[in-house]
Amino acid sequence: MALLPDRLPSLVLLAGFWVPPAVVGWAAAEVVHRSITRWRAAPIYTVLGIFVVAWSAAWFFVNLGRMPPYIPGATRDPTYAPSRAVAGLLVVASAVVLPGSAIACVLAFRGRGRSLRRAAAGRASA
Numbered sequence: 001m002a003l004l005p006d007r008l009p010s011l012v013l014l015a016g017f018w019v020p021p022a023v024v025g026w027a028a029a030e031v032v033h034r035s036i037t038r039w040r041a042a043p044i045y046t047v048l049g050i051f052v053v054a055w056s057a058a059w060f061f062v063n064l065g066r067m068p069p070y071i072p073g074a075t076r077d078p079t080y081a082p083s084r085a086v087a088g089l090l091v092v093a094s095a096v097v098l099p100g101s102a103i104a105c106v107l108a109f110r111g112r113g114r115s116l117r118r119a120a121a122g123r124a125s126a
Helices: 004-015 019-034 041-065 083-125
Strands: none
Touching (some): 004 041, 019 041, 019 083, 041 083
16 A cells, blocks of 8 residues: 555546546637637647647656556556556557547537537527
8 A cells, every 4th residue: 555645646647537638628619619710620620639649648658757557567666667568558548548538528529519509599599
């Protein structure tokens, strides 16, 4: 149990990797809704996609600096990352974090956009 406080930030990053992309998707829907000009879908999704890829890379490098214990091949020393552990972390980043972040970002963007449109339509009809 003595290692738990030391590894707690990496556990939070693992469980909460989807939160920043969801917040960015939510905020992007707000910006698009409040904008006077009409936005096309392609540029919005391109910007969100670039953010998701950058976030996944940042997640990888942050966890690389403090190797989490749940990665196969990791040692007790969080500052040392053997090549097998780096490969395992890369698999987690590309198979879990990247698609999970993309899904969270798009769901937040679409969900918030729908709720804003419904609210605007309700105000317009009242």
